[in-house]
Amino acid sequence: MENLLRVLQVAASGLSTQRMRLNVVANNIANANTTRTEGEGAYRRRQVVVRAKEGTSFPRLFDVGIVGGEGMPESSLSGVEVARIVVDDRPGPRVYEPDHPDADEEGYVEYPNVDVVTEMTDMLSATRSYQANVTVIDAIKQTLLKALEIGRS
Amino acid sequence: MSKEYEKNEGVMDVERISSLLGSLRSQQTLSPGQPEGPRSRDATGGSSSESAFVQVLDGLTKAQEDADRAIELLVKGEPVDLHQVMISAETADIAFRLAVQLRNKLVRAYEEIMRMQV
Numbered sequence: 001m002e003n004l005l006r007v008l009q010v011a012a013s014g015l016s017t018q019r020m021r022l023n024v025v026a027n028n029i030a031n032a033n034t035t036r037t038e039g040e041g042a043y044r045r046r047q048v049v050v051r052a053k054e055g056t057s058f059p060r061l062f063d064v065g066i067v068g069g070e071g072m073p074e075s076s077l078s079g080v081e082v083a084r085i086v087v088d089d090r091p092g093p094r095v096y097e098p099d100h101p102d103a104d105e106e107g108y109v110e111y112p113n114v115d116v117v118t119e120m121t122d123m124l125s126a127t128r129s130y131q132a133n134v135t136v137i138d139a140i141k142q143t144l145l146k147a148l149e150i151g152r153s
Numbered sequence: 154m155s156k157e158y159e160k161n162e163g164v165m166d167v168e169r170i171s172s173l174l175g176s177l178r179s180q181q182t183l184s185p186g187q188p189e190g191p192r193s194r195d196a197t198g199g200s201s202s203e204s205a206f207v208q209v210l211d212g213l214t215k216a217q218e219d220a221d222r223a224i225e226l227l228v229k230g231e232p233v234d235l236h237q238v239m240i241s242a243e244t245a246d247i248a249f250r251l252a253v254q255l256r257n258k259l260v261r262a263y264e265e266i267m268r269m270q271v
Binding site: 134141144 | 234236237240243244247250251254255257258
């Protein structure tokens with residue numbers, strides 16, 4: 001039962017991560033034209049940094065660090081997680097709009113460095129990855145149900 | 154809604170399985186000639202296959218409680234991932250199917266023994 005739960009949790013971590021990527025894309029697109037933030041200047045694009053979740057259980061540390069055996073133990077398969085959300089600090093385009101409330105002295109407005117096309121491709125990627133993880137969960141479930149059919153006669 | 158219905162049915166079935174198990178157990182203890190035979194095999198009481206089945210039932214109860222809690226949180230509007238709710242519901246579903254299969258096995262074994270010529 002524990003094994004079954006863990007493999008499902010691995011796939012679930014993928015789902016959570018892809019959902020977070022979608023959230024960030026939604027935030028970027030929603031703010032694609034935001035010239036004002038609580039801090040300075042225009043909105044800056046957010047990015048998700050994803051890292052592989054490493055199991056830090058004692059058996060794993062023992063296997064990898066002390067025994068140093070070949071290959072990785074199964075306990076190192078613990079999914080993925082969002083490490084952090086970073087701000088893309090590249091400057092956005094400066095547009096000459098003297099009548100804009102956020103224009104500087106020279107009449108230029110800084111727009112967010114959000115490229116909607118890039119965000120759309122990110123969105124598609126996150127959506128497809130989410131679907132892939134759902135397919136994995138489905139496959140796990142089908143496998144388990146097949147295993148239960150062994151006893152049926 | 155259908156999930157809720159299924160789940161309730163599941164709980165009922167668990168009770169039915171438990172009562173069936175209880176009757177199996179009483180048959181075992183009431184069987185004459187061997188008053189302490191099946192009981193004395195392990196400390197927890199009952200044969201090893203029976204205690205294993207009870208463990209599976211415990212796991213099933215836990216899975217169903219988890220699914221219940223997840224659904225409740227979702228309905229309340231708490232920040233819970235939809236896929237986590239679905240996964241816990243599926244886990245409960247699979248655990249239930251496993252329990253039913255094991256129960257079928259046990260009942261089949263019981264019937265086989267009952268048909269035995271003495």
